Amino acid sequence: MTVTFDDDPSSSPSTTADPAQSLFARAARGERTSRPPVWFMRQAGRSLPEYRRLREGVPMLESCTRPDMVTEITLQPVRRYGVDAAIFYSDIVVPLRAVGVDVDVKPGVGPVVAHPIRTGADLDQLRPLEPDDVPYIDEAVRALVGELGPIPLIGFAGAPFTLASYLVEGGPSKHHEATKALMHSHPDVWHELLSRVAAISAAFLDVQVRAGASAVQLFDSWAGALSAADYAKFVLPHSATVLDSVLDVPRIHFGVGTSEFLPLMASAGADVVGVDWRLPLDEAALRVPGKPLQGNLDPAILGADRPVVEREVDRILAEGRRAPAHIFNLGHGVLPGTDPDVLARVVEQVQAVGASEAAGPPGSA
Ligand SMILES: Cc1c2[nH]c(c1CCC(=O)O)Cc1[nH]c(c(CCC(=O)O)c1C)Cc1[nH]c(c(CCC(=O)O)c1C)Cc1[nH]c(c(C)c1CCC(=O)O)C2
Numbered sequence: 272m273t274v275t276f277d278d279d280p281s282s283s284p285s286t287t288a289d290p291a292q293s294l295f296a297r298a299a300r301g302e303r304t305s306r307p308p309v310w311f312m313r314q315a316g317r318s319l320p321e322y323r324r325l326r327e328g329v330p331m332l333e334s335c336t337r338p339d340m341v342t343e344i345t346l347q348p349v350r351r352y353g354v355d356a357a358i359f360y361s362d363i364v365v366p367l368r369a370v371g372v373d374v375d376v377k378p379g380v381g382p383v384v385a386h387p388i389r390t391g392a393d394l395d396q397l398r399p400l401e402p403d404d405v406p407y408i409d410e411a412v413r414a415l416v417g418e419l420g421p422i423p424l425i426g427f428a429g430a431p432f433t434l435a436s437y438l439v440e441g442g443p444s445k446h447h448e449a450t451k452a453l454m455h456s457h458p459d460v461w462h463e464l465l466s467r468v469a470a471i472s473a474a475f476l477d478v479q480v481r482a483g484a485s486a487v488q489l490f491d492s493w494a495g496a497l498s499a500a501d502y503a504k505f506v507l508p509h510s511a512t513v514l515d516s517v518l519d520v521p522r523i524h525f526g527v528g529t530s531e532f533l534p535l536m537a538s539a540g541a542d543v544v545g546v547d548w549r550l551p552l553d554e555a556a557l558r559v560p561g562k563p564l565q566g567n568l569d570p571a572i573l574g575a576d577r578p579v580v581e582r583e584v585d586r587i588l589a590e591g592r593r594a595p596a597h598i599f600n601l602g603h604g605v606l607p608g609t610d611p612d613v614l615a616r617v618v619e620q621v622q623a624v625g626a627s628e629a630a631g632p633p634g635s636a
Pocket of ligand 1: 311312313314315316317326331358359360361362363364376377378379380381382427433490492603604
C-alpha cells in the first residue's frame with residue numbers, strides 16, 4: 272500500500288527521508304528553521320467531507336480501534352493540505368476505555384463517563400494500561416509510519432487534569448466544580464486519581480513512541496480552569512510524570528487558557544510550549560525564554576474574510592520569530608464548521624515563507 276500525495280512530499284513537508292530530520296522535528300528540538308513547519312490540532316475530523324463519509328455508521332471510539340480507519344483518517348489531512356506533520360487519529364479517552372472505564376464519545380457533546388469518580392472506592396475503575404490492551408494503536412502507528420515516510424507522526428495523550436475532569440464530572444463541564452471540590456476536599460483521593468491517570472497516559476504515549484511516533488503532544492485542554500497555585504500543587508507534578516516518561520522524542524505541552532502559568536507548563540518537562548490565541552507569541556516568548564513555541568491562530572477567525580485570515584497568519588509568523596523556533600498551528604482545534612479550503616490557504620501562506628526568504632528579504636516582517 273502506498274499513499275499518493277497531492278503535493279510532492281519531498282519538496283513541501285520535508286527534504287529528507289528521515290522524519291527525525293524533518294522541518295517539524297528540527298523546530299521541535301529548538302532549531303531555527305527556514306520557515307515554520309505547519310500542522311493543525313484536529314486537522315483530521317468533522318471539517319473534512321472525506322472523514323464524514325468514512326465515519327458514517329461507525330461510532331467514534333470504535334473507529335479508533337480499527338487500524339485501517341485510523342490510518343486513513345490520519346492521512347486525509349496530510350494528503351489534502353500537505354501539512355508538515357500528521358497527528359495520530361485517536362482520542363484522549365481511548366486508553367481509559369481500554370482499561371475498562373465505561374466511557375463513550377457522544378457526537379456534539381464529547382466524552383461521557385457512566386460512573387463518575389468521586390471517592391477513593393471509585394478509583395477501582397482505573398487499572399494500569401498494558402500494551403496488550405491497545406494492540407490496534409501499535410498496529411495503526413506502525414502502518415502510518417510506513418505510509419508517511421519522511422513526514423513525522425505526532426502521538427498524543429490527554430494530560431492528567433483534563434482526563435480527570437471528564438472522569439470526575441462524568442462529561443464536559445464549564446466550571447469543573449466537582450473536580451475542584453474533590454481536589455480541595457480530598458487531596459489524597461485526588462492525587463491517587465491523577466497518579467493513576469498519569470500512568471495510563473504515559474503508557475499510551477509509550478506504545479505510540481515505541482511504534483515509531485516522532486513526537487508527542489500532551490493535551491491539557493481544560494487546565495486553564497485552574498489558578499496558577501492550584502495548577503502547581505495539584506496538577507503539575509502529575510503532568511511532569513507523564514512528560515518525563517517519554518523516551519527520546521520531542522514533547523509538546525499544550526493547554527487552553529494557560530497563559531497565566533505558561534512557565535509552569537514549560538517547567539513540567541516540555542520541549543515545545545503550545546500557546547492558545549489569547550497570548551501573542553512574542554509575549555509568550557518572553558514568558559518562556561528559550562522554548563520553541565507552537566501556535567496560535569484563533570480557530571474561530573478561520574471563518575472571517577480572506578484578508579483578515581491572511582493578516583492574522585502574517586502577524587503570527589512575525590510574532591513567532593521572537594521564539595527560538597516556531598511551529599505554526601491554531602490556538603486550539605479546528606472547529607467542525609471550518610472550510611477546508613481556508614486551512615489549505617493557511618498552509619500555502621506559511622509554506623511560502625521559506626520560498627520568499629530564499630528569494631530575498633521578507634517584505635512584511
Ligand atoms: C478535550 C479532547 C478530547 N479529545 C481530544 C482532546 C484534546 C484536544 C482538544 O482540546 O481539542 C484529542 C483529540 N481528539 C481527536 C484527535 C485526533 C487528531 C487530530 O487532532 O486531528 C485528538 C488529538 C479526534 C476526535 N475526537 C472527537 C472527534 C469528533 C467525533 C465525531 O466525528 O463525531 C474527533 C475527530 C470527539 C471528542 N473528543 C473530545 C471532545 C471534546 C470531542 C468532540 C465532541 C463533539 O463535539 O462531537 C475529548
